[in-house]
Amino acid sequence: MPTKSTRAKPKTGARATRRGKATARRPQDAIALLKADHREVKAMFEEFEKTEGDAEKQALAGRICAALKVHAQIEEEIFYPAAYEALEEDDLLDEAEVEHASAKDLIAQIEASSPSEPLYDAKVKVLGEYIDHHVQEEEKELFPECRDSDMDLKALGEQLRTRKAELAPQA
Template identity: 65%
Template structure:
């Protein structure tokens, strides 16, 4: 009887361990995103951190020569930008539009996103070695540099000076980012 209870306890313990293990994010990026969601930053810090990360990846891409590494990094860049633009469009831009008086700036940001999404779709439909693949990744990096400069020098300061609750927005952005990354298997 005691052996049966011990076996049942062990089985319960191992099944709860496997549930815990299954609940943990699989990849390094998913674990990092989960930690960020657990420790929310304000919205602007979260978005700036995304900007810095992807800009570093573009610089890294320029130095790569191995096709497999280039493909993996291009895929990583495209996923990160897809998620980033989605959380901005779903959460940050509508909140900013309600609080800052600069519709032109927000309209331009949305058009820049559309251009970036078009290039991302083209890159995702190609592979390293295809004609114009490297050029498209380079141009995407240039678009991102321009977009980031405008957001960080104009939109973010206007947002900080507004009545936006940047902590609450940061929580929403981090949660949505974690959802999208998990859905993408990252």
């Protein structure tokens, strides 16, 4: 029988996938919520690479763009201001804000075009590369600094979740 400390560890890999619905109902801290968004968008970019039909590409690119806009907005409105307050160095946050601006520009270009236009696929691919770079910096550098700070990540997680629900397009 597993010990209590074993059961308290965060679930990863296949176990997390099997139990995803149960895990999703538990309160997540801010970093866990943002990382879940990162994984979701990464999967959509990977799916886009395999998609062939114009209608399917446009629908998937629309989902990618919508998810990224909501994610960027909750980071900019809630997470980054809290991190600016808590962290001594703000270079990573400044870079993140600039990366968001670049991503928003590409998102606008993608939303204003269609898969039949030249460079559409390239724009989606480059957006994916921008996002991948941004995610790596957040997860390897910014998030560990936030964990080591006095940020109330559970309360921030609840604020992020509430704001995300307000912004998310209704299905």
